Amino acid sequence: MFGDRKEDVPQKGFRLARSPVDSRRPLTLRDVSEASGVSEMTVSRVLRNRGDVSDSTREKVLEAARMLGYVPNKIAGALASQRVNLVGVVIPSLSNLVFPEVLGGISAELDDTGLQPVVGVTAYLPEKEETVLYEMLSWRPSGMIVAGLEHSETARAMLRNSGVPVVEIMDTDGEGVDSVVGISHRRAGRQMAAAIVAAGYRRIGFLGTKMPLDHRARKRLEGFQEGLAEAGLQLADTEFYSGGSALKKGREMTQAILSRTPDLDFLYYSNDMIGAGGLLWCLENGYDVPRQLGLAGFNGVDLLEGLPRRLATMDSCRREIGAKAAQIIAGRPHSGVIGGEVIELTPVIQPGDTIRRA
Amino acid sequence: MFGDRKEDVPQKGFRLARSPVDSRRPLTLRDVSEASGVSEMTVSRVLRNRGDVSDSTREKVLEAARMLGYVPNKIAGALASQRVNLVGVVIPSLSNLVFPEVLGGISAELDDTGLQPVVGVTAYLPEKEETVLYEMLSWRPSGMIVAGLEHSETARAMLRNSGVPVVEIMDTDGEGVDSVVGISHRRAGRQMAAAIVAAGYRRIGFLGTKMPLDHRARKRLEGFQEGLAEAGLQLADTEFYSGGSALKKGREMTQAILSRTPDLDFLYYSNDMIGAGGLLWCLENGYDVPRQLGLAGFNGVDLLEGLPRRLATMDSCRREIGAKAAQIIAGRPHSGVIGGEVIELTPVIQPGDTIRRA
DNA sequence: TTCGCTTATGTTAGCGGTAACGGCAGCGAA
DNA sequence: TTCGCTGCCGTTACCGCTAACATAAGCGAA
Structure with missing residues (x-):
């Protein structure tokens, strides 16, 4: 509540350019998770239709994803899942x-x-x-x-x-x-x-x-x-x-x-x-x-x-x-x-x- | 020298199956780096033709990669390089x-x-x-x-x-x-x-x-x-x-x-x-x-x-x-x-x- | 000798996701 | 009440590679 970890701490290199106003920053799971108030993992579950998620949460997440125009990054997904x-x-x-x-x-x-x-x-x-x-x-x-x-x-x-x-x-x-x-x-x-x-x-x-x-x-x-x-x-x-x-x-x-x-x-x-x-x-x-x-x-x-x-x-x-x-x-x-x-x-x-x- | 970190410590799940004898384990940069006695980073540099690498090292690495039949994993590469x-x-x-x-x-x-x-x-x-x-x-x-x-x-x-x-x-x-x-x-x-x-x-x-x-x-x-x-x-x-x-x-x-x-x-x-x-x-x-x-x-x-x-x-x-x-x-x-x-x-x-x- | 620069290599910290596991309600059965 | 289970969600530790930043050695010039 008092400040999100990581995100608003300028880190290095191009990260600096990623100010909250910069809408051209590529979207990640984190953006969707913040927008919908749940963890990244839950967002991931919703988007992949895997695991148990309550209907209300699911709705929230899907809505947020749609609003933001989020497209999952299959590169990261594939690396993590080896699939x-x-x-x-x-x-x-x-x-x-x-x-x-x-x-x-x-x-x-x-x-x-x-x-x-x-x-x-x-x-x-x-x-x-x-x-x-x-x-x-x-x-x-x-x-x-x-x-x-x-x-x-x-x-x-x-x-x-x-x-x-x-x-x-x-x-x-x-x-x-x-x-x-x-x-x-x-x-x-x-x-x-x-x-x-x-x-x-x-x-x-x-x-x-x-x-x-x-x-x-x-x-x-x-x-x-x-x-x-x-x-x-x-x-x-x-x-x-x-x-x-x-x-x-x-x-x-x-x-x-x-x-x-x-x-x-x-x-x-x-x-x-x-x-x-x-x-x-x-x-x-x-x-x-x-x-x-x-x-x-x-x-x-x-x-x-x-x-x-x-x-x-x-x-x-x-x-x-x-x-x-x-x-x-x-x-x-x-x-x-x-x-x-x-x-x-x-x-x-x-x-x-x-x-x-x- | 006294034991490679990570690799020979059985971790969990499928990692256990990755015994050194199992030749069907997918190859990674690490395998090439071990085979050629240099760091993963150097192998990466050689394979991408980027940065300075001495000719002798380059040879060693290429030889090792060829021997092993290594094919780089673009998924990981793309994720890391954002390219x-x-x-x-x-x-x-x-x-x-x-x-x-x-x-x-x-x-x-x-x-x-x-x-x-x-x-x-x-x-x-x-x-x-x-x-x-x-x-x-x-x-x-x-x-x-x-x-x-x-x-x-x-x-x-x-x-x-x-x-x-x-x-x-x-x-x-x-x-x-x-x-x-x-x-x-x-x-x-x-x-x-x-x-x-x-x-x-x-x-x-x-x-x-x-x-x-x-x-x-x-x-x-x-x-x-x-x-x-x-x-x-x-x-x-x-x-x-x-x-x-x-x-x-x-x-x-x-x-x-x-x-x-x-x-x-x-x-x-x-x-x-x-x-x-x-x-x-x-x-x-x-x-x-x-x-x-x-x-x-x-x-x-x-x-x-x-x-x-x-x-x-x-x-x-x-x-x-x-x-x-x-x-x-x-x-x-x-x-x-x-x-x-x-x-x-x-x-x-x-x-x-x-x-x-x- | 010391400084500065180049060349060759290693170390660290992620990239953006997911597997695996942990924790905690809520609830019926013992 | 306690146990065990299921449903729901979070935490942690990676996936395999590379950018960026050390580090170390070699060498010519001051």
Whole structure:
């Protein structure tokens, strides 16, 4: 009553600037506690809805907090409680459309768990991935969801030592650090090869973006080749490109490969976007799709629905992968080190209108 | 020498579990300091590259940190230093393609400032925006970049009281809380109207997504109508839709509006994606574009490059907006409350091939 | 030699919260 | 009345790190 301890005793440095009139001083629990006449601890309890507090006190505190416009400091809270409600999500790109969808699945699943995703983008660069992981782990998140299984040894070590649950997503062809949720791209490639061969196509070309670090695309191609090999076939031609508008690249590559190898009867694209470009080009240039020339992409993006003809593709279970990954993180009790689950989802071929019906 | 204080005196609760053999105990500065035989402060200095440390000591410390796989705890660091290297970025959606691009501009600009963007998505919902802002502000970021100027009163208050620099982006038609970087969508609409009228079109229809909360689209439409009014015209018909694949919606809406009002000679779409769908539909159905029927969209997404004909559009300066916003945040000295800048960029019409040449 | 300055390192006191525990009414049962 | 319990709230001791202030050694100049 005769004077609050601490607060009005000028201490040092910037503390001096914190005169009671200075409304720009950041608010703390103490301000709320003084305004409502209870201890900081009680305020903390009210704001976190934890422990017993009488209704009347609760009201007072909430009112004071609202009046002051108090926003709790999670930094302090996290340090004290050793709990952080963040989940790191590391993906190679945001412009690929596929990744925002995975993210959508994660967010939706996390929505009522109190956990919050924080996104980091690697641009397909291993060094960047290391930086992003380091940065994220330094915030001691409750979990990490990382795209792909291929990481530098340093990155793997960081994840392993971090003590937080890790889920590697999108790909199951390989060894994970902890849990894994995804599809087998190798198998996906084989499956598509089988379907194409079964439909009677024989002169098959592959078109992809030149991304040595897109391991999933690479595995798909490898699987595809294996699948062809089983039927005694091999790729008749391939075409790679990088950068730029995928739709446009799809056109250009298609023109290029068909003028180089005119007798191709099927084009397999490493993703739907270039596939769509290819499809548009083929239709404009009078190809009889799918009789004369079959086409297929990969991913099952819903952009395809607006195309003149539905491109054959394969769903890559993106939302579901995100959801499952989030479930694993959310379900894992705090740092209780349980073994890594591996969940392999099975993509389904959507034949569309660009592959001959059996 | 005779025994480390603290560490080997069992204290209480979980501390007991922290035996020296337990390698899963989280590492702290202390571990590194013990391993390298210097004080925690010196380790801290080395890891942050701050203050004078002899080369030999630096080496020792770095070696120890590497050996142990130590990752600094930013939570503690931030609390102690009152500095957080995070910038909150709040956008309505990730699947709109436009927003990842803004984000790209922000990231690129922030890349060598030590600052890191953290993304929050509002799904165009004001309540969700409040939650996201609250959540972000509770981490005391160095700045906030928020899409749009329309926020709930609560949200504006939070931003104002937060004491961090705020940049509202994408839109300059209205009052901002602090700084603003964007384009005038109203003016953009007028400008497009003027161009269309100048090209001789008179029976003009508008097609947009039914999103009452997409204020920028609304302002564009209002500006467009104003522009038409100046020429003594008004919209001949409109069509709205929501949800689903934008490309497909574009087709459906185009078909709908043209069968209802067949004498339209121009269709203005609220974004490029539905515009692209419309373009495909028109071409397939034998419309003579742009002679008989002109088309235009908005945004200037590079997807358009792959279309059979280049859709007329208007660049929305997305990367540049992101870059400028990031510059403001990065350039603002810590919480030095300087006045809010307003930067209005000027979008340029890209006539493409779907509007008659003057 | 002494002073003053620089360089390299350690010590102390928090940052703003929360876990854990303590204390004290109020109240029904023994 | 006494005990034990529950409901409510406060006190204390940190969480892991860094700002600010010692401290100590080395060295050239006065």
